[in-house]
Amino acid sequence: xxxxxxxxxxxxxxxxxxxxxxxxxxxxxxxxxxxxxxxxxxxxxxxxxxxxxxxxxxxxxxxxxxxxxxxxxxxxxxxxxxxxxxxxxxxxxxxxxxxxxxxxxxxxxxxxxxxxxxxxxxxxxxxxxxxxxxxxxxxxxxxxxxxxxxxxxxxxxxxxxxxxxxxxxxxxxxxxxxxxxxxxxxxxxxxxxxxxxxxxxxxxxxxxxxxxxxxxxxxxxxxxxxxxxxxxxxxxxxxxxxxxxxxxxxxxxxxxxxxxxxxxxxxxxxxxxxxxxxxxxxxxxxxxxxxxxxxxxxxxxxxxxxxxxxxxxxxxxxxxxxxxxxxxxxxxxxxxxxxxxxxxxxxxxxxxxxxxxxxxxxxxxxxxxxxxx
Numbered sequence: 349x350x351x352x353x354x355x356x357x358x359x360x361x362x363x364x365x366x367x368x369x370x371x372x373x374x375x376x377x378x379x380x381x382x383x384x385x386x387x388x389x390x391x392x393x394x395x396x397x398x399x400x401x402x403x404x405x406x407x408x409x410x411x412x413x414x415x416x417x418x419x420x421x422x423x424x425x426x427x428x429x430x431x432x433x434x435x436x437x438x439x440x441x442x443x444x445x446x447x448x449x450x451x452x453x454x455x456x457x458x459x460x461x462x463x464x465x466x467x468x469x470x471x472x473x474x475x476x477x478x479x480x481x482x483x484x485x486x487x488x489x490x491x492x493x494x495x496x497x498x499x500x501x502x503x504x505x506x507x508x509x510x511x512x513x514x515x516x517x518x519x520x521x522x523x524x525x526x527x528x529x530x531x532x533x534x535x536x537x538x539x540x541x542x543x544x545x546x547x548x549x550x551x552x553x554x555x556x557x558x559x560x561x562x563x564x565x566x567x568x569x570x571x572x573x574x575x576x577x578x579x580x581x582x583x584x585x586x587x588x589x590x591x592x593x594x595x596x597x598x599x600x601x602x603x604x605x606x607x608x609x610x611x612x613x614x615x616x617x618x619x620x621x622x623x624x625x626x627x628x629x630x631x632x633x634x635x636x637x638x639x640x641x642x643x644x645x646x647x648x649x650x651x652x653x654x655x656x657x658x659x660x661x662x663x664x665x666x667x668x669x670x671x672x673x674x675x676x677x678x679x680x681x682x683x684x685x686x687x688x689x690x691x692x693x694x695x696x697x698x699x700x701x702x703x704x705x706x707x708x709x710x711x712x713x714x715x716x717x718x719x720x721x
Contacts, residue, residue: 407480410559412541413467417450417555424452426467437462446484446523447556452543455551457492464554466541468501471532476564476575478584480529481513481541483557487521492548496526496557500536508533510542511591512598514663516552523555529587530595531570581636586656589630593663596624597670604674614678621671622687629660665691669698 413426420440423429429438437460439453454462471477481498494516500508511530532539543554562584568574572588579585600620607613634656642649668691675684691698 405563407560407562410469410479410561412469412557412559415557415559416447417452418448424450424464427452427464428467429454430461430463430465438464441553444486444553445555446486451553451555453551453553454543454545455548457545457548459547462545462548464543465499468505468538468540469559470538471536472561473563475566476570476578477532478529478562478564478587479532479539480527480560480562481557482525482527482559483543484523484555485516485521485526485543485552486523487516487519487550487552489519489550490516490521490548490552491518491550493544493546494521494548494552495544496528496554497542497544498528498530499540499542500533501538501540502535503537505538508536509595510598512544512594528594529584530591531572531575531588534570576630576633580633581640583637583641585630585633586637586660589627589633590660590663593624593627593660593667596620596627597663597667600624600670600674604670604677608677611678614674615680618671618674618678618680618683621667621674624667625664625671627664629657629664631657634660661694665694665696665698668694669696 414420414424417424417427417440419425422440424440431437437454437456439455441451441453442449444453445451452464454464479498481496483496485494485496487494495513497510497512499510502508511528513526513528516524516526541557541559543552543557545552564575564579566574566578568578572592575588576585597620600617603613603620604617607617634653638649638653638656642652668687672684672687672691675681675687
């Protein structure tokens with residue numbers, strides 16, 4: 349028993365030691381000004397212009413079929429619900445829509461996962477292949493997970509992982525723009541678009557989706573860290589920094605849910621959440637991006653920079669809060685208390701849970717585990 353305890357706790361101890369519980373290495377902490385780790389190289393070019401080494405490409409639309417859900421007979425063409433019960437958990441709605449006459453909805457999934465999934469699309473090209481998914485989402489009585497995601501599949505169609513947008517706040521939300529930009533993982537050959545509403549007593553509507561692809565050349569292995577080096581003033585460099593956090597959180601989320609009653613799984617999830625919280629906000633990159641976007645307007649530049657930094661820091665708070673929850677679930681209350689102190693030092697508003705359901709949304713608190721459909 350002691351050996352098992354040590355094998356679980358020691359990796360966590362090393363991770364949290366590297367974070368430093370006095371907020372060193374966590375963006376927004378006392379001794380961290382955001383940093384510029386590893387971003388001194390690269391093309392340093394202006395967005396939309398070309399550089400002799402790193403040409404800056406234009407985004408191209410990807411043919412996401414029936415992206416506003418207008419065509420179909422009993423259900424929207426090219427879209428499939430997770431469970432075959434259109435008309436209960438899943439609706440092809442003719443009364444609520446933003447663009448055209450139709451939308452899709454998912455609801456009443458308190459103990460379930462819920463999502464609509466697009467047809468699979470092939471991933472094309474080499475280098476940095478950025479896919480950006482944007483859509484409009486509205487909710488009523490949301491108390492679970494509502495978000496958009498790009499699911500990455502291998503050649504056989506098996507899901508490898510997903511790249512998730514931020515989740516919508518609890519409660520009622522009018523039509524809101526939701527977006528996520530991500531690079532495919534190394535083994536991905538296909539993708540699907542997911543409209544997700546998990547563990548939710550309320551309902552969510554989705555409409556007006558768009559998918560684009562932006563291809564960059566790459567001289568080295570493709571990664572978010574390498575993109576920060578190669579294209580430090582392109583707007584997607586900020587998304588590269590964000591996705592370094594978000595993708596660790598997504599991995600942690602599925603470990604947490606799959607092992608809801610397993611302390612070791614909860615502690616592993618906590619370790620990943622803490623690792624996500626330790627990703628440094630690359631302030632040199634953030635500043636360079638907005639200097640390139642707004643070279644002649646200092647006020648606009650400062651406003652955009654502050655908004656982007658606040659968004660990043662909110663994601664770090666969310667990772668820390670999830671690390672607190674999973675530490676407690678795994679039985680390590682001492683570690684949970686230490687992480688809670690960091691949140692308090694950061695002035696986070698996530699000190700107390702806001703909702704009632706489980707499911708990985710750090711904005712939504714504890715509750716019951718999901719029941720698979």
